[in-house]
Ligand SMILES: Nc1ncnc2c1ncn2[C@@H]1O[C@H](COP(=O)(O)OP(=O)(O)O)[C@@H](O)[C@H]1O
């Protein structure tokens with residue numbers, strides 16, 4: 001076991017991109033940081049920032065449990081840990097906070113153990129934990145990830161996002177758990193709707209791979225999850241119908257929601273118009289929302305092995321130093 005300390009910076013993600021349900025994901029320039037080291041005494045978990053309310057600080061914490069799985073998988077006796085986390089990714093809003101926590105914990109524990117597990121193994125473990133490969137694939141590999149999971153094997157192909165793609169997310173103040181939003185979906189679909197989604201998802205992957213930005217508007221349409229989730233997010237249907245009239249290249253529910261996502265060309269002169277449309281539409285439904293402009297994140301977790309202890313430099317001091325650098 002490596003005696004040093006590891007800090008991992010991991011990106012948020014948006015899943016589905018409209019029709020690619022449980023298949024497409026894109027990493028975003030919004031981050032969480034996990035600090036992990038072997039403890040001399042009992043396990044200690046510190047969570048920083050206003051986004052972590054309600055997350056447990058004992059051994060039931062997801063990060064601790066996932067780290068233990070890595071040590072077990074690597075055949076190493078599980079140590080007591082010092083864990084600290086700071087996150088800018090809001091919980092249960094459809095921006096992959098749970099996937100980032102899982103990927104960050106897997107990566108940090110693997111680095112502490114001397115990196116015995118391959119990226120493919122970590123992807124498999126992350127997918128099995130999350131239940132779908134889209135968010136974890138994007139957080140682990142960065143960029144746009146096309147992924148499949150049949151319950152046994154997780155496979156992926158990574159694409160570089162077009163350099164002119166910007167991402168606008170409108171994050172409603174209310175939480176919607178992925179579990180609840182998955183329960184809104186039917187068990188079965190008609191052949192017509194299945195074909196509709198296969199064609200649109202394929203078209204979207206081809207558009208993103210070839211940089212055909214005009215096709216995104218048509219290709220981002222979906223019939224297998226968004227229509228069923230619309231009643232959980234008032235204002236969503238209008239936003240998806242009209243966002244392109246306000247300058248978006250395409251719009252979708254981010255993951256299971258409630259965040260709404262628009263893809264926008266970097267040089268667009270209509271960015272504030274679009275932002276106002278999203279916020280005003282949600283406001284009319286009595287929903288306050290925060291709009292954030294992001295870029296696709298091109299890389300997965302960034303791992304730093306430190307020789308300095310928590311007493312010498314805390315996670316928050318380290319992040320501030322990194323942001324300044
Ligand atoms: N850092 C974390 N530590 C422990 N649990 C976390 C952490 N981040 C997220 N989670 C868990 O994941 C849940 C959110 O996951 P989910 O409903 O899939 O929404 P999303 O992934 O879209 O934010 C949280 O309510 C919490 O239980």
Ligand SMILES: N[C@@H](CCOP(=O)(O)O)C(=O)O
Pocket residue numbers: 013015016021022023093094095096097098132134135178181182225254255256257
């Ligand atoms: N494909 C999943 C994606 C869930 O993403 P999250 O960020 O909301 O956890 C789904 O649509 O259920």
